[in-house]
Amino acid sequence: MTPRRRSRSPGDGAASRSARRSARPLAACREGGASTVETIIVVPLLMFLGLGTVQAGLIYHAKTILNYATLEAARTGATRNAQPGPMRKELGARLAPLLGGDGSLEMASVAIARSIVEIDSPVNLDGSVGPPTRLNILNPTEASFADHGKPSLEVTNRTVIPNSHLRHQSRATGATSGQSLQDANLLKIEVTHGFELKVPFAGRMIANLMRVGTIPSGDTIYYQTNRIPLKSVATVRMQSEAWSESVTVANAAPPATGTPDTLADPADATPPTDAEGDPNPQDDADGDGQGEPDEDPSCGADGLGSSPVLIATPTNACLVDQPIAPVASSPFGGDDEPPPASPIC
Numbered sequence: 001m002t003p004r005r006r007s008r009s010p011g012d013g014a015a016s017r018s019a020r021r022s023a024r025p026l027a028a029c030r031e032g033g034a035s036t037v038e039t040i041i042v043v044p045l046l047m048f049l050g051l052g053t054v055q056a057g058l059i060y061h062a063k064t065i066l067n068y069a070t071l072e073a074a075r076t077g078a079t080r081n082a083q084p085g086p087m088r089k090e091l092g093a094r095l096a097p098l099l100g101g102d103g104s105l106e107m108a109s110v111a112i113a114r115s116i117v118e119i120d121s122p123v124n125l126d127g128s129v130g131p132p133t134r135l136n137i138l139n140p141t142e143a144s145f146a147d148h149g150k151p152s153l154e155v156t157n158r159t160v161i162p163n164s165h166l167r168h169q170s171r172a173t174g175a176t177s178g179q180s181l182q183d184a185n186l187l188k189i190e191v192t193h194g195f196e197l198k199v200p201f202a203g204r205m206i207a208n209l210m211r212v213g214t215i216p217s218g219d220t221i222y223y224q225t226n227r228i229p230l231k232s233v234a235t236v237r238m239q240s241e242a243w244s245e246s247v248t249v250a251n252a253a254p255p256a257t258g259t260p261d262t263l264a265d266p267a268d269a270t271p272p273t274d275a276e277g278d279p280n281p282q283d284d285a286d287g288d289g290q291g292e293p294d295e296d297p298s299c300g301a302d303g304l305g306s307s308p309v310l311i312a313t314p315t316n317a318c319l320v321d322q323p324i325a326p327v328a329s330s331p332f333g334g335d336d337e338p339p340p341a342s343p344i345c
Contacts, residue, residue, distance in 0.1 A: 092133075
């Protein structure tokens with residue numbers, strides 16, 4: 001049997017075409033609304049992803065610079081008795097690339113000077129407020145000085161960890177620190193730097209998320225100022241004797257008020273004195289067993305002034321050429337007058 005075909009009336013085709021035409025604008029409206037919703041959802045996500053990638057790259061770059069700066073600061077401290085002052089100055093100079101520049105010598109000098117100034121200041125030169133960079137000495141500790149500390153042979157009033165002939169020293173561990181003398185001569189520092197998040201939207205979002213998910217601690221102040229704390233640790237072997245005062249000053253908490261710090265600067269070592277209190281016991285010109293004071297109090301034991309900038313004037317000069325004694329007869333004819341003293345420092 002052959003199936004019977006359903007007969008169509010002429011009005012059926014026209015009705016179906018009319019229905020399809022009326023359905024097209026409705027479908028187009030629905031598709032346009034869905035596209036708008038998708039754009040509203042996806043575009044901010046893509047924007048945040050792109051800006052976040054840029055900010056993450058800047059953070060990685062800053063961490064790399066901080067690692068190098070921390071290592072250079074530790075190397076400086078290894079040769080300067082672990083003093084925090086020279087280490088902070090070296091750290092500030094090495095962090096100058098974070099401030100940027102145009103590649104010129106002038107901008108590089110400005111960046112270095114600004115970085116050194118802002119390393120210890122909570123208020124930056126541009127007026128912005130940011131927590132200062134912290135530098136803590138993790139090793140040697142106070143227990144290390146309790147076990148291996150001895151009076152210094154170089155300066156007075158200094159308790160130090162000896163640094164000479166370590167290969168031939170005893171490797172016995174101390175009862176308090178559990179370290180040998182060789183381990184106590186390892187300088188380990190930790191630097192915490194607040195890197196400013198400058199990328200729009202992404203930087204503020206990252207700081208807010210980190211602040212919400214951070215347990216209340218000393219790092220909260222970084223997130224409140226739109227910064228993120230970056231930490232770096234470096235360990236080097238001491239090339240000079242470590243001073244206990246250096247560790248105390250470096251690890252001291254910053255003063256809560258504007259009062260000056262009462263701790264003495266370890267760089268200002270007390271000069272050796274004799275029994276009578278004379279500042280230069282080695283200078284015994286009159287043979288009375290008492291040291292004689294220097295002719296120029298501004299000059300140190302090495303003949304250099306205390307100021308980093310020495311003015312070459314007769315009153316402030318530290319090293320002066322002594323005049324040559326006049327000779328009775330000059331081989332070149334006539335008696336020559338001795339040349340005047342000329343400062344060379």
